[in-house]
Amino acid sequence: MADKPSAAELKDYAEQADAWFKENTVRDPGFMLPLTFMEVSTDQQFDFLQDWQRKVYEAGYLGASWPKEYGGGGMHSEFQRVATRAMKKHDAPIMLNAIGNGWAGPLILDLGTEEQKQKFIKPMLSAEDIWCQGFSEPENGSDLGNAQLKAVKDGDDYVLNGSKIWTSLGDRAKYMILLARTDFDAPNKYAGLSFFLNPMKIDGITTSRIKKLTGEYGFVQTFFTDARISADCLFGGEGNGWSMAMKTLEYERGAKVKPVGGFFVKELDVMEIVELAKNSVRNGKPLLDDPVMRDKMTQYMIDIQALNLNNTRRRMPQLMQDRPMGLPLMNKLARTELIRELTEFSLAFQGTKAGYYVGDENAVDDGYWHRSYLNSFSATIGGGTSEIQRNIVAEHALGLPKTR
């Protein structure tokens, strides 16, 4: 591991990063940019973001703290933090390859073979190889452990049959991290699962785009029909699929593998909602003169500030003594539900204009708020619904018994 940098080194680096993002960041390419990696809908958007990630990587501001021998920058993780801060400051577009860089990459760096690291890491950082995730199935959304996609060993291959759904970037991806069932007689549902680094561009794998409630695309359903993959694709050994899948979640906290940097989801700038409210009119007066709207907006400000400060408090053990897992486990629930409520609330500001949608010239901010509201459900449903999140908080932070 590289030595901890001095304050002066970090300051120099921060200035370089700041200058680079100032010069290179394109915020308005002339079409609407996705706010998250789950919303990449058009070729134009995909090409732009793939190009952007490559540029950032080549400039050294992505994967700066991943090992040099596999394509990373080999630097101390503080440098990456500084670079990510510069990206945020300049409101840079998202990094595209979320599943690769956030999930598969750390897993491979942690537990993969030398050959896998050599093969996968660098093209994943440059966004040349896009990765997707195959966990959810049409019949098994919240109950991931019950995944039924079948992987049957046949000589040196596995033969795959079944279907995965909600695959972000599934039609663009070269690889999928795949949770499949290799043993239907295992003592419990988890023990029958195995984890694969699965190639997507092979015979027997097809994808079908899913039109979202927004009217846009971004997810696919992936169908496996006698798709044959090499047994080398198995990762972590047969029967260890569930623990591999759970491990990918641990890396988000960055404890074992240094975070790759950047962000895959653009945080909603809530101050824009305040601005929108301030610029809206009701009964001929500023909207925020209306006591009901004023009170609601204030409550949301309290919520926003709490969640922002929670991110700092999470790293303060002295304020986390009673239930150390409380804040980390509730974060997804609280944040995604707040964003859903806020974006819905933003429609209430718009009066008659709340009726317009993306594509109409009369729509406020080109329909950004409507689209954000409808898309907000991707986060309250995806990655474990809010209802499942409440079970997780109840069972793992508050010690309540499982729901059966």
Place this chain on the structure above:
Amino acid sequence: MDNLGTIGTTEEQIELMDVATNFCRDKSPVDKVRALIDDDLGYDPGIWREIGELGWLAIAIPEAHGGVGLSMAEVVPIAEQMGRNLMSNPFGSTTLAAQALLAGGSEAEQAEWLPKIAEGAAATLALREANGDWDLSNIDATGFESGGTVTLSGKKQLVLWANSAELIIVSIKIDGEVRFALVERSALSDNALRRETVIDETARSYEVTLDGVTVSADALFDESRTRETLEKIELAAGLIHAAEMTGGAQSVIDYTLEYLKTRKQFGKIIGSYQALKHPTVNNYVEYEKARTHLYSAAHSWGEQGRGEVAVRMAAAQSHSSYSTAADRAIQFHGGFGFTHDCDAQLHRRKAILSGALIGDAAYQRSKLANLLFD
């Protein structure tokens, strides 16, 4: 919005948190809390003496006046743990009186009273009146100044721990302007105090009749400092009550969880039902938000502008989360929840009194809105 603060702690704060966590838990078990409900004084004088000896009343008093020289930030963990254990005593009112003295008292007034408070003398504030308004300057009690003597008249309500306080700081109007007068408890006849029945049975509150009470003109705060004194009192009260309510919210959630983990109905532990589980998680999330705001408010205390926003956010969030958590605690305890024996009502009542004293969540938000949007 540059009036939003950050969060941080001091070493002293965390040390005090550890000490207060153990002290309040050990000295204030709930059977003792309940026994004190029927006690006239309302607290254990031995424990009050210990609190004085621990130096807790001296924390936010400058060293020059016999204090420890820290700030309200370090008072917060103590008030939090008191609230968590329903430990009721004049700690909060005394701390607020000291803050009022620091904001508005003359050098002589500070030199006389702050060392006494630092050593353990109880004190309180008499601010509220019959109009029920949370606006501290909307008052009718008056002082008539003549020949170096001020004659007071009017009634003050919700004067916490007046019976125990050696010093009562009273807000009055002199010539139409809000002023503060230092009234010694010994200068009041017993008839001047009427014990009020307040919803929180662990608290002691009095109506104080000022008619005919006289104080020396030296016992007034400087009129040029009225405004900052009002602001300081309002914020210090918001912070202390936010701390107590945050501790209380934690406690009532823990209390409810215990029940959800042990009570069985239809052959199942009731905590396994999502109808109870999910709202409990929601209440827990709101509590954690309150605690985050509380330590942000403690950290931002004293920062111009940011301090007020942070304190009001903490007060609003703690009042709403404490109220909701306690309300649901009653419901989730079923039939037992409807009884006086269930501790949920202690918390529900305490949250109502706290809101009444400092301004409830909606009031705090209305004040916040002015700071945030105007």
